[in-house]
Amino acid sequence: MGRHLKQRRRPTVAPGVVLGSLLVVGVSALVAGLALTTRDGSPATVAQSCPTALRVVTAASFAPVLAGVAPTLAEGADCVRLDVTVADGRTAAGRVAELAADVWIPDDAGWAGNPGPARLAAAPAAGAGTVLAESPFYLVTDRATAARVIDAGGGWLGLAKLVTGPAADPVRLAVRDPAASGDGMLGAGAFGEAVWVESGMDASAEALAAALPRTRTLDGDAAALPETSGEVGLVPEYALLPVSAKVRDEGAAVLAPRDHTAALRYSWLPGAAAAADPVRAAALDRVAAALTGPAGDGPLAQAGLRRPGGGPPSGAEGLPAVHAPLFDVLGPHHVDHVLASWYAADRRSDVLVAVDVSGSMQARAPGSDRKLIDVVRDGIGGLASLLPDDSQLTLWRFGSRLDGERDFDPVLRGTTLDGEGRAAVSRAVRELDPLDTGTGLHDTILAAYEAARDSARPDVPSHVVVFTDGRNEADQPTISLEQLGQRLVAAKDPQRPVELTVVAFGGQPQAPEIKALAKALEPVDGYLDALRTADEVKAAFIHAAAGGIHE
Template sequence: MSAFDDVPEWAPRNQPEPGGPESPYTFLGASHPAGPPPRRAAGGHEGEPFDAFSRPDRTPRPPGPAHAAARQPRGPWALGRGRPPRRVGGILLGPLAGAIGLVLLTGFGAYALASPGDGCSGGAALTLDVAAAPDVAPAVARSAGRFNDAGHRVDGRCARARVRAADPAAVATLLSGKGVAGVARRPDVWIPDSSLWTKLVGGSGRAPAAGAPGRPAGIASSPIVLAAPRGLATQLRNLGAPERPAWRDLLAAAGTASGAERDPAAGPGTGVIPPRLFRLQVPDPARSATGMGSLILAGAVLGGAPGGEASFTGVVRTIREGVAVSVDAAFTAFATSASPGQGEADRYPVAMAPEQAVFAYNARRPAEPAVAVYPEEGTVYLDYPVAVLAEDRAKAGAARMLETALADRATRDDLRRLGFRAPGGAAPASFSPRTGLDPRPPRALPETPAADVRRTMQSWAQLSLSIRMLSIIDVSGSMDEGVAPGVTRLQSTVRTAQGGLALLPDDSELGQWIFSTDLQGGRDWRELVSVGPLNQRLGSATRRQLVLSAFARIRVKEHGDTGLYDTVMAAFDYMKRTYKPEYVNSVLLWTDGENEDPRGPSLEETLDHMRREYDPERPVQVNMLGYGSDVDVNELRRIAQVTHGDAYVAETPGQIQAIFLRAVSRRVCEPDC
């Protein structure tokens, strides 16, 4: 790992001390899991460090999105009103100057920390290795410097601390025994950005001890917010959106289901915020506490509602399509949004981000500042716990002393200058609508138990896998029955299948069959589009376009019966034969009746065949969607459950769409449902 991997572009950069990739270095800041961002000079030139004492030249503001309003923002959505901070002698003055000063002073603190003349050296000294999340590392390093100067002693030995910035995900990987991902040395004290990491590590049987009795577990806090460009904040205000909108409305507006008026995954909203207004970007939940917290938040808000499992599946799909390599990478899109020639120029980029990241981004004085949107239901806080990992008794005692030092007023002041709230939620004095932040603390959602954190991340790991699915639609004569004025069962089914197609990203694989009886060469099924990547070109069109075209051409077979058993066995065998381990392989069969083919296999023969052929090493899940009162749900469920799938029955067109999402979400527990 380069010594610059965790240095933000707004901070000056010094060369690290020799001694390897984890040596302490001077200036520390927000983490960039995918590597350091390009370094730019104040005028936007590559290769020069940012000068913290000069105001960067403003880049030309690109034309705003089509939704942007001409009027300037006012009230709670406003940002940037009033006179800008003054410059005296080239030095930027204002509420953010303290943060810049802290970053500069941190350099001297870290240098003193590494100096051999600090009065606490030699083999007898107790040296604590402290791994801190990069965004709090500057304040932790200053606190460690004061701790070292105080001359603490344990069992007659001098105690000191050395601080290094370390990606929490990399430390968690090391502590859980899953390997080495950039951090090879176990620290004595670990300060990740969230206790979500300590809960995940705890599930591996290597639980760190976070916090001491009588003391708060965290040294700072920062709520996860929706960071929006100022132009979008103006638009929301003009639309009449509440000061703190509902998560459901925000998720609905961030849906990615093209061709649909509202993303069915997000559920019903108030309708104030237009659908597809946002393009949501979230740091990878597998590598970021912000991304992980976003999933926890979605589960808490949507999980208890009717259809919550399906809604969570839809949110995972939305997050998966908008994964950003880091919070900073998500903010980069603010300046380039709505540029001509971009296919999604009418959609604002928004980012799930810690509130402190909004503060740090606006400290750079970008052309398009960010506004923190605080949803009404509350949010998940990053809490920066102190986990003592030292197994040596003397080191553990020194670590507890350091923990006390990290809770002192000087450290709290340093953290506030960096844009963090106190553990109880009290905001820095610089938080105001002018800086895009609300000093009132948002409501904190209840703490998530460790088992639920692990379950959520397991769900993410499986739901974020690409789908490889064979869809099969019943075209027997009964599918021509009306279910609503001017709408038949087949038409309603096809419409839902079209909406489901919009939910699938381009790297999904899909194929389409139809079935009845004697459709082709004595078989009860016929292939319309072969299974393959949706974005693959087949002649002059992509497979996605061919599937849509096939939907438009599907017609009921007059007097056709339901050849259910033959079809489901053939589909299962085909998907097993062509199995791909990097996908969730499944069959989704839509029908309105029970088997009516006397020349085909019996139910018991079908079940026996699928039991013999089911392979847990190459699992193919069959899910059945029944439509109407003629469906034998017990029969469908017996077939599906052989493959750890399930059967669902809808009575109305409105139910079939929700059932489709439920069927897709079954893969959360595959193959152990």
């Protein structure tokens, strides 16, 4: 670009100041039916004319809509006053619980997948889950980079390949802080989701990890507009409309992705207590009717938001049409992928890795000219590099009767990943040499699960990753798959939960032995990850670092 598309950030509202400019509402409307709270919880103003009040927590980008319907709600004997608290991002659910809010309207339904202590009504009670508005994402960049994206398919998946590929001149991203808003969470989430849909969750975790060093993450409320050539901003429509003239003046290109549409879904999420109370439920119904009916049309348009499935708001005439099908709402695991990729603290966990050292690990890994054991060594190193310093890593090797009757042998006991700890991991990984032995898989899975449970630290997630390229062969005595499932159930402790992943290399996901092993892991929500190529091994270990849980 000839000039940078750098937008001046909006000023932060000081505690105690009425959010007049942000909420586009006058004093008369505030007094009629709306009390506002700034993001730190300070009261902005107090309205007293209507005795029925609802506590609402909402995103900053939706608060103007509530202000817009406040005069309508203030009318009549069944009037409703809204006490509104603005809270965005991952902390909003906590504010819902803290305030015992009657309704939460986040900027995306994905935030509701893990509400924490917030007690929300289950759909369809009180309209729970209704999408009130949407705001689709666009890709904003310079014209040369736009041409590269179009040549790559013009969508999220093509963008992901340009960002994560080995090109000497990679495309870079600009995105708002994913923890602070749906803009950032869903922008980064859509990037990862395109890869997930195409290649699965391990590949998605790997793509997000690869994209992070090539991403500029913006704090504050400013739209994530590109600043340099080769950078693509991920911007929802509501944030793009106020600066669209500037974007055009700068000669930038705006693309509507062709493969999928990522759209913020502003969702109506009543509290369980409010939905069960006849008086508050009636008030909720009135507010919901105002937001979904004609009274909400003007405020939604002024906020730059669309009705679900509707056309663009006024001012969007110069933007490309949005036609691609919507991504599904991001599930909790998908959101966790994004947050764990961006924030090392989210990756904090204690991980026990057990590696098969049977003779077949000497073989060349499909898709590579390297031995499988070397690929696994690199995967463990990558896992250790992604875990934060206060995580712990334990490393076992296993085969058939490696230590007397025992099939496993600790190579590295639980080690904190500080500087010396990481060096110890590197030394231990080099000791993983294949041996002339079979695969003592069943006994090792059980022992690793029990060991992780017994060593679990309070408030630190515990995860077991067992890597094997064989079946439970040449191992006598051994427990059967049925016994494995039964003993895992007996070992399960809700106070010390353990995530269990078995990575099976070289097996077909639908092969009878793979399906049987997966079934044995089900009682403890264990996951079997069947891999076929060397590249998938690296992705599986990255996925373990990015939360490691499954759906």
